[in-house]
Amino acid sequence: MELLPKTPGLALYAQVREALRAQIENGELKPGQQLPPEPDLATQFGISRMTVRRGIAALINEGLLYRRRGIGTFVTQFHIERDHNKLSSFFETSQELGADATIQFLEREIVPAEQEIAEALKVAFHEPLVHIRTLRLVGDVPVALHDEYIPHKLCPELMDEEIIDQHSWEVLDKHGYAIKLAIQKNHARGATTEVAELLEMEEGSPLLFKHRTIFAEDGTPVVFMVCHNRGDMYSLKMKLVR
Amino acid sequence: MELLPKTPGLALYAQVREALRAQIENGELKPGQQLPPEPDLATQFGISRMTVRRGIAALINEGLLYRRRGIGTFVTQFHIERDHNKLSSFFETSQELGADATIQFLEREIVPAEQEIAEALKVAFHEPLVHIRTLRLVGDVPVALHDEYIPHKLCPELMDEEIIDQHSWEVLDKHGYAIKLAIQKNHARGATTEVAELLEMEEGSPLLFKHRTIFAEDGTPVVFMVCHNRGDMYSLKMKLVR
DNA sequence: GAGTGGTCTAGACCACCCG
DNA sequence: GGGTGGTCTAGACCACTCG
Numbered sequence: 333m334e335l336l337p338k339t340p341g342l343a344l345y346a347q348v349r350e351a352l353r354a355q356i357e358n359g360e361l362k363p364g365q366q367l368p369p370e371p372d373l374a375t376q377f378g379i380s381r382m383t384v385r386r387g388i389a390a391l392i393n394e395g396l397l398y399r400r401r402g403i404g405t406f407v408t409q410f411h412i413e414r415d416h417n418k419l420s421s422f423f424e425t426s427q428e429l430g431a432d433a434t435i436q437f438l439e440r441e442i443v444p445a446e447q448e449i450a451e452a453l454k455v456a457f458h459e460p461l462v463h464i465r466t467l468r469l470v471g472d473v474p475v476a477l478h479d480e481y482i483p484h485k486l487c488p489e490l491m492d493e494e495i496i497d498q499h500s501w502e503v504l505d506k507h508g509y510a511i512k513l514a515i516q517k518n519h520a521r522g523a524t525t526e527v528a529e530l531l532e533m534e535e536g537s538p539l540l541f542k543h544r545t546i547f548a549e550d551g552t553p554v555v556f557m558v559c560h561n562r563g564d565m566y567s568l569k570m571k572l573v574r
Numbered sequence: 575m576e577l578l579p580k581t582p583g584l585a586l587y588a589q590v591r592e593a594l595r596a597q598i599e600n601g602e603l604k605p606g607q608q609l610p611p612e613p614d615l616a617t618q619f620g621i622s623r624m625t626v627r628r629g630i631a632a633l634i635n636e637g638l639l640y641r642r643r644g645i646g647t648f649v650t651q652f653h654i655e656r657d658h659n660k661l662s663s664f665f666e667t668s669q670e671l672g673a674d675a676t677i678q679f680l681e682r683e684i685v686p687a688e689q690e691i692a693e694a695l696k697v698a699f700h701e702p703l704v705h706i707r708t709l710r711l712v713g714d715v716p717v718a719l720h721d722e723y724i725p726h727k728l729c730p731e732l733m734d735e736e737i738i739d740q741h742s743w744e745v746l747d748k749h750g751y752a753i754k755l756a757i758q759k760n761h762a763r764g765a766t767t768e769v770a771e772l773l774e775m776e777e778g779s780p781l782l783f784k785h786r787t788i789f790a791e792d793g794t795p796v797v798f799m800v801c802h803n804r805g806d807m808y809s810l811k812m813k814l815v816r
Numbered sequence: 817g818a819g820t821g822g823t824c825t826a827g828a829c830c831a832c833c834c835g
Numbered sequence: 836g837g838g839t840g841g842t843c844t845a846g847a848c849c850a851c852t853c854g
Contacts, residue, residue: 408793520805551650563762
């Protein structure tokens, strides 16, 4: 029951994680079933208990296992899908879905920061921002309108190069701003005349309206985004934890 | 620099976590500042390095710190708010906000499971469900309409007692179904005649429409919920992680 | 009381990043 | 190089849950 044969370059706790995941996925460990006690697993795997615990903790985090103190560790009855609340670019998401997604550039300009955006990006009022407006289409149908605002001082190159959404993140990466997380606010709204025209829907039709601030690893806000999604074409999935 | 004076009943790693959090909050550790190396912290605190690391890991998880391999551990520039994507009852949320929230019961009955709900709850088609319809108000204004569906076999008591939303969770708790997480799907939609009337808005006005499946610790789906929120009264905040 | 997970130690060696 | 975090050990004792 040694698991080392696989990927000797991988950390032991990660090998434990993958070994247990495999046992769950192939049915060796069934829903509701109790795992062997941690000391036993440590012996079986030939590693220390702390390392076993770390592997188990990862799977608990993913929702495949749960622990009850004094009782044991068990496989969850139904495994909810992983990777919710993941921040990913439009392309990353669309490619997973297999849809033929395209991005159409409508505008790129430098604008002074409005009050709301300045606050979100922690920059001065009227500070120059790069504004990029894009339309997202699936097939021929426009599904979303994006307005991104990035402080010009963070990334002057954004005005020079051929940029698509994914690339702006990469450019920021190169400047030492690794994109880490975002805070997003979602509303339901009726489409304004301008938005209705761009998204080819009737004025007042319901759309999902989002404000998003994207932060780098060190906590610096690097992008403010306003997004209009067609209500009939788009839904937003999320995981909530108690 | 010992931190044990506080709460001797608390785990050491939690004391480390709180000690560091306090230093960040009171400005001893400033945004962007590097923490002492882990071995130094271990010596200062008089505990082992592994325990220090666990305390730090908790704060990284909260977004107050970040680590760079080979470089050091640092305080993030701006701390995003904690506790996003938390599953909480209407009362818990409203009480935090200080609003005078009330719940009005509209209906409680037993209904056979429709296909969609049966799939979400992993029960048979037409299996008896407890259906509870409630209206949520802030002041005199109705802001949300909730329809909860709970398998009757999980909780027959739901038909007997005086139940409010929070209580249904508690009843489930007592039956061994500790509520753990939820998967939610959000849409923008126009109000139907029925919903518009209940929420005192015009037919077709935009509303945030949510489907939510709530799971217990062991992965069992225990509640399916459909929720209509007034678009002009409600927004949904979430955190996305890359 | 027996069995389980929760915490903690005091080291060790490695991998990475910088000047 | 020297400094940092990343991983891992082989124990130990405690706290909780159950019959």
